[in-house]
Amino acid sequence: MSDNEAVVDEVRVEVDARGVARIEIDRQHRMNALNGKASATIMDALGEWSQRDDVRVVVIDGVGGSFSTGADVIDIAQAAGGNPTGGLDATQARGVISSGSDLARAVRSVRAPVIAAVDGPAVGIGASLAFASDLVFATERSYFLLAFINIGLMPDGGASMSVAASVGRARANAMALLGEKLPAAEAFGAGLLSGLVADRAALDAKVDKAVGKLVGTSASALRLTKAALDAHTMGDFEAALDRELDGQTELLQSAEFQAAMAAFAGSSKS
Known part of the structure; x- marks a missing residue:
């Protein structure tokens, strides 16, 4: 492991000599579901990188055939277990959802371009x-799945806005209200993806090519271009997070x- 690489709770973070920062989620036993520690590791790294010009x-x-299957339900169930009624109180609920909001906010705080390399379920x-x-x-x-509705919840992490902004109202409603899975080919056709490739090897090659292009481009031009695009396409992001936080609480x-x-608790014991 290099001086610029660390692994905390099965999340690897690294910055190489070119200024390419990488986060690898490696919780394969949970299909890369994010518990509190893993989310905190990602947020800490993104927060640091948002302040670095290099x-x-x-x-x-x-890694391992999944991008991330979402929040680790075991974490949420354990939080609920601390309440004598068997549920989350308002403070616990707001804390759980704040983590998701803060994770999405941390991604958006990075001034440099952020690439998601998705292989398997997201x-x-x-x-x-x-x-x-x-x-x-x-x-x-x-594939992409907003499965919140299936357990009595609503999309969070800004997805109530970002999905609709990319794929339009009809497709976003089907994903959010019906909990419909969106295969990658359909996501690409709907404008949700920047690129679609055959397999993991092709994905690595695609990402490496994009990284090479971005590293060879003016950093200032990329930051200003990203900020200008965000002003038009992500202007309601904070408002969406606020609505999601209130609703999910x-x-x-x-x-x-x-x-x-x-x-879930019953099935996990059987």
């Missing part, structure tokens, strides 16, 4: 993490969500 591009990747906050990135490249076997205390957590 960071030219950031790549977020998931679900829940994992999908939100990809959608918050500037460039999204995916393999043909990948309410929903995480609902009987429907508590029932979903109880069902």
Whole structure:
């Protein structure tokens, strides 16, 4: 491991000599679901890199055949277990959702371009993490799923805005209200992806090519271009996070969500 590389709770962060910063999520036993420590590691790295002029591009990747299957439900269930009623109180609920909001906000805080390399499922906050990135490249076997509605919740991490801004109202409604899976080919056709490739090897080559292009481009021009595009396409991002935070805080205390957590706890013990 180099001086510029660290692994904390199965998340690898590294900055190479070219200024290419990488985050690799490696929680394969949970299909790269993010627990609190993993999310904090990612946010800390992004927060540091947002202040560094030498960071030219950031790549977020998931290893082992998954990008990320979202928030680790075990973490949420354990948080709920601390409440005698078996559910989350308002403070706990707001804390859980704030983590997802802060994760997406950390991605957007980076002034350099952020690339999401998606191979396999990107679900829940994992999908939100990809959608918050500037460039999204995916393999043909990948898919995106806003599964929140299936457990009595709503999209968060800014996905209620970023998805609709990319694919339009009708497709976004199908994903968010029906919990429909969006295969990578359809996501590419709908304008959600920057590129679609056949497999993992092709994805690595595609990302490396994009990284090489970005590293060879004026850093100031990239930052100013990104900021200008964000002003037009992501102007409501903070407002979306606020709406999601309020909505999810309410929903995480609902009987429907508590029932979903109880069902998960029962299945995990069997």
